[in-house]
Amino acid sequence: MFDDFFIRALFAGIGIAFVTGPLGCFVVWRRLSYFGDTLAHSALLGVTMAYTFDLNIAISVFLISSVIALILIQLQKKTNLPGDALLGLLAHSSLAVGLVVIGFLTFIRFDIMGLLFGDILAVNTDDLFVIWTGGALILIVLRLIWKPLLASTVNYELAEAEGLNPDRAKAIFTILMAAVIAISIKMVGLLLITGMLIIPAAMARNISDSPQKMVLFSIIGGLLSVILGLYSSLEFNTSSGPSIIAAALILFILSLFKIKQSIKLKN
Amino acid sequence: MNSNNDILVKLNNAGFRQSEKWLVEGVSLTVEKGKIVTLIGPNGSGKSTTAKIALGIYKNIEGSVEKYTTKVGYVPQKISIDWTLPIRVYDFMLLTETIEDSAIDEALSLTGVIHLKNKNLGSLSGGEFQRVLIARAISKKPELLVLDEPVQGVDYTGEIALYELIKKISDTLNCGILLISHDLHMVMSATDYVICLNGHVCCSGSPSYVAKNNEYKALFGEKASQILTTYEHKHDHVHSDEGEIKKN
Numbered sequence: 100m101f102d103d104f105f106i107r108a109l110f111a112g113i114g115i116a117f118v119t120g121p122l123g124c125f126v127v128w129r130r131l132s133y134f135g136d137t138l139a140h141s142a143l144l145g146v147t148m149a150y151t152f153d154l155n156i157a158i159s160v161f162l163i164s165s166v167i168a169l170i171l172i173q174l175q176k177k178t179n180l181p182g183d184a185l186l187g188l189l190a191h192s193s194l195a196v197g198l199v200v201i202g203f204l205t206f207i208r209f210d211i212m213g214l215l216f217g218d219i220l221a222v223n224t225d226d227l228f229v230i231w232t233g234g235a236l237i238l239i240v241l242r243l244i245w246k247p248l249l250a251s252t253v254n255y256e257l258a259e260a261e262g263l264n265p266d267r268a269k270a271i272f273t274i275l276m277a278a279v280i281a282i283s284i285k286m287v288g289l290l291l292i293t294g295m296l297i298i299p300a301a302m303a304r305n306i307s308d309s310p311q312k313m314v315l316f317s318i319i320g321g322l323l324s325v326i327l328g329l330y331s332s333l334e335f336n337t338s339s340g341p342s343i344i345a346a347a348l349i350l351f352i353l354s355l356f357k358i359k360q361s362i363k364l365k366n
Numbered sequence: 367m368n369s370n371n372d373i374l375v376k377l378n379n380a381g382f383r384q385s386e387k388w389l390v391e392g393v394s395l396t397v398e399k400g401k402i403v404t405l406i407g408p409n410g411s412g413k414s415t416t417a418k419i420a421l422g423i424y425k426n427i428e429g430s431v432e433k434y435t436t437k438v439g440y441v442p443q444k445i446s447i448d449w450t451l452p453i454r455v456y457d458f459m460l461l462t463e464t465i466e467d468s469a470i471d472e473a474l475s476l477t478g479v480i481h482l483k484n485k486n487l488g489s490l491s492g493g494e495f496q497r498v499l500i501a502r503a504i505s506k507k508p509e510l511l512v513l514d515e516p517v518q519g520v521d522y523t524g525e526i527a528l529y530e531l532i533k534k535i536s537d538t539l540n541c542g543i544l545l546i547s548h549d550l551h552m553v554m555s556a557t558d559y560v561i562c563l564n565g566h567v568c569c570s571g572s573p574s575y576v577a578k579n580n581e582y583k584a585l586f587g588e589k590a591s592q593i594l595t596t597y598e599h600k601h602d603h604v605h606s607d608e609g610e611i612k613k614n
Binding site: 127128130246249250252253254256257258259260261262263304307308309310311312313 | 418421422423436438439440442445446447448450451452453454456457458461462463486506512
């Protein structure tokens with residue numbers, strides 16, 4: 100069944116959409132899109148590490164992204180710089196360092212375009228295994244921290260006062276972000292991962308009235324984007340990662356009509 | 367005297383400092399089951415800070431907090447909710463604890479907002495939202511309720527009804543309440559113990575004791591003192607001048 104590269108790509112994309120859907124909602128709610136970008140940029144460093152020390156790419160990216168997240172938290176505590184400046188600092192410097200390291204690794208031929216924009220058609224069965232088991236783990240953990248995470252997203256002090264330990268939930272969520280980037284880097288590439296997180300969630304926001312519905316629609320939106328994007332990339336011979344994101348954008352634009360309708364209904 | 371088992375939260379000489387400025391210091395208080403403790407004081411006197419210390423929101427504090435319950439309901443003074451999150455009143459009721467539908471309906475009915483159950487939280491008026499906040503805090507049947515100006519923005523008749531409700535909840539659930547309010551009329555009729563704050567504890571004790579206190583008069587004026595003394599409440603216990611509770 101997984102002999103065909105297209106079927107493998109499809110299953111990889113579907114597995115990732117199940118994870119980016121719910122996580123993307125929290126990225127939108129907690130205004131973490133730039134944070135996601137930063138982790139994704141640092142993933143390049145993770146990929147070079149994997150090649151240098153012959154490690155699994157997903158694990159290497161996960162480790163580097165987690166380290167970058169930890170550095171960010173430390174910098175936030177120790178400096179007076181605003182959050183977005185620190186994120187920019189880490190994002191671009193880790194990207195630059197990653198590219199410099201690639202320059203030294205002359206013995207390996209890098210597919211830079213594949214790293215930046217993804218190469219889902221090159222997904223092999225090992226990658227599928229990483230995506231589906233990693234994805235399942237991420238979803239299980241997210242389910243466990245759902246209540247404190249959602250409550251502290253609505254209001255931190257309420258969550259803290261009523262004993263939900265929001266700080267722990269936030270720390271775990273940061274690790275989940277690093278994990279989702281690690282398992283999806285190969286599919287959409289480091290420049291487009293944040294798009295996969297945000298665009299389906301943004302689409303879902305337009306058509307939902309409760310957190311659970313938004314998560315559901317976000318997953319459905321991601322799945323449709325993967326399927327539409329992959330088939331159209333096959334049809335029109337376009338690169339697959341950008342095609343998936345473009346499909347997500349089309350769904351987002353369609354969801355804007357629903358907003359218009361509901362505003363009309365209210366009037 | 368009540369036995370120690372009734373104590374829900376106890377502050378021992380607690381204080382909180384933010385960037386070298388003391389928001390409040392030297393506060394000792396005890397909230398017991400079935401008792402209403404009220405914090406009064408001018409703006410910036412540390413009432414909300416004291417509540418947050420008691421709740422454990424502020425962690426790097428001076429002194430100590432002993433908390434003997436985890437079932438806590440909190441109505442914060444200010445709540446800024448980000449409307450990028452679609453959330454209905456019903457979802458909000460379930461935010462920190464899973465509660466049965468019947469309990470949700472009951473709490474929303476008690477605060478008079480059952481008709482808003484499926485409305486989006488962002489579409490409520492200030493007073494409606496305040497009623498939902500109270501409903502959420504009481505629906506989980508807490509042992510300790512911390513209410514930080516719970517009736518702000520609520521219309522006058524609603525205000526009276528909600529204070530009566532708070533009193534009733536303290537009796538029926540036998541929960542301890544830490545209340546912050548500016549409304550001396552309403553509060554004093556139901557309060558067991560008053561703490562008057564102004565960066566530190568000015569005076570504390572039974573309402574009538576505090577009303578006679580000179581520091582209280584200096585802070586609130588003669589008129590406020592008269593308000594307090596007019597409320598002589600009937601209870602199954604009396605307060606000594608130090609605010610100690612004696613059962614009849």
